[in-house]
Amino acid sequence: xxxxxxxxxxxxxxxxxxxxxxxxxxxxxxxxxxxxxxxxxxxxxxxxxxxxxxxxxxxxxxxxxxxxxxxxxxxxxxxxxxxxxxxxxxxxxxxxxxxxxxxxxxxxxxxxxxxxxxxxxxxxxxxxxxxxxxxxxxxxxxxxxxxxxxxxxxxxxxxxxxxxxxxxxxxxxxxxxxxxxxxxxxxxxxxxxxxxxxxxxxxxxxxxxxxxxxxxxxxxxxxxx
Amino acid sequence: xxxxxxxxxxxxxxxxxxxxxxxxxxxxxxxxxxxxxxxxxxxxxxxxxxxxxxxxxxxxxxxxxxxxxxxxxxxxxxxxxxxxxxxxxxxxxxxxxxxxxxxxxxxxxxxxxxxxxxxxxxxxxxxxxxxxxxxxxxxxxxxxxxxxxxxxxxxxxxxxxxxxxxxxxxxxxxxxxxxxxxxxxxxxxxxxxxxxxxxxxxxxxxxxxxxxxxxxxxxxxxxxxxxxxxxxxxxxxxxxxxxxxxxxxxxxxxxxxxxxxxxxxxxxxxxxxxxxxxxxxxxxxxxxxxxxxxxxxxxxxxxxxxxxxxxxxxxxxxxxxxxxxxxxxxxxxxxxxxxxxxxxxxxxxxxxxxxxxxxxx
Numbered sequence: 001x002x003x004x005x006x007x008x009x010x011x012x013x014x015x016x017x018x019x020x021x022x023x024x025x026x027x028x029x030x031x032x033x034x035x036x037x038x039x040x041x042x043x044x045x046x047x048x049x050x051x052x053x054x055x056x057x058x059x060x061x062x063x064x065x066x067x068x069x070x071x072x073x074x075x076x077x078x079x080x081x082x083x084x085x086x087x088x089x090x091x092x093x094x095x096x097x098x099x100x101x102x103x104x105x106x107x108x109x110x111x112x113x114x115x116x117x118x119x120x121x122x123x124x125x126x127x128x129x130x131x132x133x134x135x136x137x138x139x140x141x142x143x144x145x146x147x148x149x150x151x152x153x154x155x156x157x158x159x160x161x162x163x164x165x166x167x168x169x170x171x172x173x174x175x176x177x178x179x180x181x182x183x184x185x186x187x188x189x190x191x192x193x194x195x196x197x198x199x200x201x202x203x204x205x206x207x208x209x210x211x212x213x214x215x216x217x218x219x220x221x222x223x224x225x
Numbered sequence: 226x227x228x229x230x231x232x233x234x235x236x237x238x239x240x241x242x243x244x245x246x247x248x249x250x251x252x253x254x255x256x257x258x259x260x261x262x263x264x265x266x267x268x269x270x271x272x273x274x275x276x277x278x279x280x281x282x283x284x285x286x287x288x289x290x291x292x293x294x295x296x297x298x299x300x301x302x303x304x305x306x307x308x309x310x311x312x313x314x315x316x317x318x319x320x321x322x323x324x325x326x327x328x329x330x331x332x333x334x335x336x337x338x339x340x341x342x343x344x345x346x347x348x349x350x351x352x353x354x355x356x357x358x359x360x361x362x363x364x365x366x367x368x369x370x371x372x373x374x375x376x377x378x379x380x381x382x383x384x385x386x387x388x389x390x391x392x393x394x395x396x397x398x399x400x401x402x403x404x405x406x407x408x409x410x411x412x413x414x415x416x417x418x419x420x421x422x423x424x425x426x427x428x429x430x431x432x433x434x435x436x437x438x439x440x441x442x443x444x445x446x447x448x449x450x451x452x453x454x455x456x457x458x459x460x461x462x463x464x465x466x467x468x469x470x471x472x473x474x475x476x477x478x479x480x481x482x483x484x485x486x487x488x489x490x491x492x493x494x495x496x497x498x499x500x501x502x503x504x505x506x507x508x509x510x511x512x513x514x515x516x517x518x519x520x521x522x523x524x525x526x527x528x529x530x531x532x533x534x535x536x537x538x539x540x541x542x543x544x545x546x547x548x549x550x551x552x553x554x555x556x557x558x559x560x561x562x563x564x565x566x567x568x569x570x571x572x573x574x575x576x577x578x579x580x581x582x583x584x585x586x
Binding site: 067068070071074075078079081082085086089090092093094096 | 228231232235236239240243246247250251253254255257258261
């Protein structure tokens with residue numbers, strides 16, 4: 001696998017949220033605003049890239065690898081927890097409003113399965129550079145997934161799209177055109193599950209169609225023979 | 226056994242390294258976080274003052290007053306103002322106020338910062354003029370709120386709490402002057418009551434000088450009753466004004482506003498609920514000026530729930546006319562309990578009229 005494929009696989013093919021269905025709890029909780037999705041995405045980006053790098057570095061030396069192997073899960077968790085705490089402290093100091101908005105979900109990145117999942121599935125058995133690229137791809141793929149969910153939820157639920165702070169696009173006129181008000185339910189947990197479910201259904205349908213087509217073309221090739 | 230030891234050492238080493246990393250990041254971010262939190266606290270002060278004009282000291286307390294901002298002069302570092310964040314429970318919520326006090330214990334500014342009282346009737350307190358600006362914080366008689374509601378009582382309680390606390394904060398800053406007000410009454414002389422509505426008998430100074438002075442509507446000194454008496458020094462006069470504001474025997478919310486000796490017509494202004502547009506009573510007296518011929522009220526009082534008043538007393542100004550009728554029937558208002566701002570204002574006005582009839586020319 002070249003670096004490009006390694007980077008791009010996180011977006012669609014192995015998207016952590018939509019395909020691997022990892023880390024859904026914080027993802028559904030924070031996606032009430034596009035702004036939160038961006039903030040959470042950036043936080044996860046830093047933690048994932050750095051944890052992949054550190055873990056890959058630790059595991060790339062055979063002598064260290066043998067020592068760490070029996071206790072690798074606690075080692076990974078300590079590394080991840082440290083990185084998350086560093087990110088949390090920096091956010092608290094320099095991005096206070098985002099820190100308040102993301103609230104308890106920053107510390108919860110520690111137990112976000114995506115981070116530990118990538119450490120276990122990729123970083124521990126790959127080179128540092130590959131691991132960093134993998135981390136970037138996965139984190140950006142995760143952020144894209146958050147953006148998609150939060151866009152639908154904020155738009156349908158509040159009629160707005162908040163990019164950052166006061167930078168807000170008001171689309172509520174679209175609702176007035178139809179003659180309804182924004183559906184507040186989409187800002188609540190039930191709206192998160194509905195949106196997530198619809199997106200998964202659409203992705204599954206398109207995947208099924210692809211498989212169907214492949215089967216079809218295989219059959220026609222077979223028949224042509 | 227050996228393997229277990231190695232694993233333990235690995236975890237220990239990792240723990241130490243991570244601990245060091247966290248400690249160093251914390252050393253950088255902790256002061257920034259503390260600074261940010263302090264700035265957020267100061268931001269509320271921006272409602273009243275420019276924060277850069279003062280040296281600010283923040284005291285965090287527990288209880289109804291949760292924080293005190295002491296604003297000190299930048300060059301002399303003398304305490305000039307104190308701002309209090311205070312809360313009191315009203316009808317259904319905590320009413321949070323910001324009250325600023327000057328070093329002479331007068332109220333500089335105040336604001337209801339947050340509340341959750343009944344929409345419509347309760348949230349009138351936000352932005353309402355409680356007539357406390359410039360008044361001594363201890364002078365709760367000046368407080369103009371509908372005294373019978375929970376919300377207004379909570380606001381009043383806020384002022385009371387701040388008054389008690391301010392006395393502690395400003396102790397030693399406010400100069401202590403020996404001055405006693407022996408009596409403070411309305412000036413009932415029709416020739417002079419328009420310009421100097423109050424007369425105070427005072428004792429002041431280290432030698433206990435006793436004298437009488439005329440005071441203006443804001444209780445400021447106007448002149449000596451006996452022009453031959455020496456005028457007290459300015460510090461005594463400032464103290465006199467402050468003390469006069471605290472004395473509850475007269476109210477500067479009710480006063481004679483016009484007098485015509487020819488037609489024996491007297492106007493009394495009294496501030497009720499609609500403070501900006503006070504009630505004015507035009508009183509026509511008999512030639513001897515010892516009995517009332519007629520009283521005509523002009524009022525812009527409003528009633529939040531006019532239905533109740535309409536049912537009992539007729540249309541606005543129902544309260545005013547009702548009390549005038551009671552007064553004219555009995556020449557006395559001793560039995561009337563004024564629980565609303567309007568009725569309190571009317572009772573004060575009619576009492577003033579009665580004392581004029583009894584003591585005036």
